[in-house]
Amino acid sequence: MTQSSPGITTHTGTAAPLDQANVDTDQIIPKQFLTSVSREGFGRHLFHDWRYLDSDEQELNPQFALNQPDYAGASILLARENFGCGSSREHAPWALADYGFNVIIATSFADIFYGNCINNQLLPVALDSNDMDTLFTAVHAHPQTPVTVDLEAQQVSIGDLCFDFSIAPHHKTSLLKGLDAIGQTLELEDRIAQFETTRAAWQ
Amino acid sequence: MAHTLYDKVWQAHIVDEIGEDSLIYIDRHLIHEVTSPQAFAGLKEKQRRVRRPDLTIATMDHSISTRSLAIDACGPQNALQLSTLADNCEQHGIQLFPVGHQKQGIVHVMGPERGLILPGMTVVCGDSHTATHGAFGALAFGIGTSQVEHVLATQTLKQSRAKTMRITVSGTLPTGITAKDIILAIIGKIGHAGATGHVIEYAGDAIRSLSMEERMTICNMSIEAGAKAGMIAPDDTTFEYIKGREYAPKGEDWEAALTYWKTLYSDADAQFDSEVELLAADIAPQVTWGTNPGQVIGVNAPVPGPDNFDDPVEKESAQKALKYMALQAGTRLSDVPVNHVFIGSCTNGRIEDLRAAASVARQGQVAPGVTAIVVPGSGEVKQQAEREGLDRVFTDAGFEWRLPGCSMCLGMNDDILQSGDRCASTSNRNFEGRQGRGARTHLVSPAMAAAAALRGRFADVREFQE
Structure with a gap:
């Protein structure tokens, strides 16, 4: 099997709480930063409008969770329903990963964003809203307590708390093995070529 | 099956x-x-x-x-x-x-x-x-x-x-x-x-x-x-x-x-995972009041507030949206002034959209203090509109007539709003900052956008029917 990255098995780190529903991709990475032609360097613009008081990114907004000293160095982001809604821009997961996040734990995710995370080895974990409440409370109370996300066991734990999560088997395999999706498909060249012979000329 | x-x-x-x-x-x-x-x-x-x-x-x-x-x-x-x-x-x-x-x-x-x-x-x-x-x-x-x-x-x-x-x-x-x-x-x-x-x-x-x-x-x-x-x-x-x-x-x-x-239709007894039904007669001209497209009301309905929602997530979203949009619950949209109007986008930048907007634009002048732009969705739409004289209808009424592109729908270009601007927009997203940091977007139809341009505030397009 072709591999593109080492893969994810478990991740442990502190969490930053973004206690908000419907965080859209325009908020994650605003359009003025989409003019780049590379995948790198989006982290400094992550959550630009909320994170900075000025457009030149000189003045941090002290109210914003990610700017609070308690959450400095967090590698896990907590959020609520419908995280990543809006555009298909893959710049959103690129920005989150470049900032230093390895895992996003939220009540639910928008479809395109979720797929984009998988393709970038950024682990999206969906927990039900009661578990999210408990997790937010635990992180607010003890910001320095590490959170462990075990993909193999499909569990999130913090202190004595432990939550199970579900993930589609094929997504899990992609993340665990860090597979090169294109390389895998190219191995099916014969099938693709065969399919093409069945297509009508006008298609 | x-x-x-x-x-x-x-x-x-x-x-x-x-x-x-x-x-x-x-x-x-x-x-x-x-x-x-x-x-x-x-x-x-x-x-x-x-x-x-x-x-x-x-x-x-x-x-x-x-x-x-x-x-x-x-x-x-x-x-x-x-x-x-x-x-x-x-x-x-x-x-x-x-x-x-x-x-x-x-x-x-x-x-x-x-x-x-x-x-x-x-x-x-x-x-x-x-x-x-x-x-x-x-x-x-x-x-x-x-x-x-x-x-x-x-x-x-x-x-x-x-x-x-x-x-x-x-x-x-x-x-x-x-x-x-x-x-x-x-x-x-x-x-x-x-x-x-x-x-x-x-x-x-x-x-x-x-x-x-x-x-x-x-x-x-x-x-x-x-x-x-x-x-x-x-x-x-x-x-x-x-x-x-x-x-x-x-x-x-x-x-x-x-x-x-001709074989491409759902069979009569095909099962769907869910079904939703609406009556066309119940639909009024729509205007979004919040910061996602689901936060929308009929033009004559009062702006809702957190108290109008039972779901705690929606309640909180409403509160946050009202703050960003600088609106109060109970406000009538006809009392809300706009200073920008955007007609265009992949949602509403086609020739029929421009015809609908022009039929309203013909009836007046863009209100003082309002900047209104019309951006055809393609070169072909632009040429067709010009053949029909729609460009003149718009420019005579005080709208700007532009070249085709995504324009102010997402502002990845020089069509971008300033903080505090309020825009009646025919685009598809009213997210925070979508059209410019701190700018406020209200999604409407092309005719409603043209009506807002003429009145300088939201208006019921049915008052403009010729």
Whole structure:
């Protein structure tokens, strides 16, 4: 099997709480930063409008969770329903990963964003809203307590708390093995070529 | 066994089954300057080729100016992105519609115009509004850049089957109610994430009565309800639209295609995972009041507040939205002044949209203090509008008449709002900062946008019916 990255098995780190529903991709990475032609360097613009008081990114907004000293160095982001809604821009997961996040734990995710995370080895974990409440409370109370996300066991734990999560088997395999999706498909060249012979000329 | 339209298109494109996933063949791949450069860079890095440049079509739309044809009109970064697309297309033999080309336009406007989108096709693009093309009975959805690279290299995508939702809109549309009002009312009803994980099929006599352009407006905003895609079964309206277009099948191919297309509908007893029903008669002209497209009301309804919602998430979202939008619960939209009006986008930048806006613009002058711009969705729309004299109608009324592009829908160019600006916009997203940091966007139909331009505040377009 072709591999593109080492893969994810478990991740442990502190969490930053973004206690908000419907965080859209325009908020994650605003359009003025989409003019780049590379995948790198989006982290400094992550959550630009909320994170900075000025457009030149000189003045941090002290109210914003990610700017609070308690959450400095967090590698896990907590959020609520419908995280990543809006555009298909893959710049959103690129920005989150470049900032230093390895895992996003939220009540639910928008479809395109979720797929984009998988393709970038950024682990999206969906927990039900009661578990999210408990997790937010635990992180607010003890910001320095590490959170462990075990993909193999499909569990999130913090202190004595432990939550199970579900993930589609094929997504899990992609993340665990860090597979090169294109390389895998190219191995099916014969099938693709065969399919093409069945297509009508006008298609 | 009875099948839905989605099932039929899905089944017809399975190349291989991989676990619980399917490898799906892609018939059309539309690309643009923003989400493709990293995909081409990925191909180059791995020394991979574009498998089917003949099924790939490129246009420039997001990063371009609507005031100038100069490629660097929006600065060097945008220029680099545009020239990168041109270089990639040249290198891989992909047809490009660059800035200044007569047929250039917003990808979701120019694609159908050229006859590139046909019933039963799978269509993808690195843009969430790709759902637009579902209006033809195609399975069309937005993808990320890694998937753009995957399609370029393999002409396929690995996908899981989506759930299905049928939304039936019954009855006759009241006067003054447009496709934009229908889709906003739908999103208002099911919510901003109401169709997550689903492919929607829009059905019912109110949908059936719509033109192709109106159907594109409906399907375009499927993603704003969280849907993977939106589809409408093809019929005579669809076939008439396609016939004779540049890339449409001709002669015997046309007959063969038509025979196939006529099989593309949901069987009478097909089962959907969920069903939603609306009555056309209940739909009023819609205006969004909040910061997602589901936060929408009829133009004469008072702005809701947190107390109007039972769900704690919606309650909190309402509170936050009202703060950002500088609105108070109970306010009448007819008392809310606007200082910008944007008519255009892949949702509402087609000729019928401009005709609807012009029919209102004819009745007055843009109110003092309001900047109103009209941005045709493509070169073809622009030329047609100019043949009909619509450009003069707009400019005589005080609107600006621009060059085609995505423009102020997302402000990745020089059409951007300032903090505190309030805009009546025919685009598709009213997210915080979408049209400019601190700017406030209200989504409306083209006629409603023109009415807001004339009044300087939101107005019921039914007062402008000629």
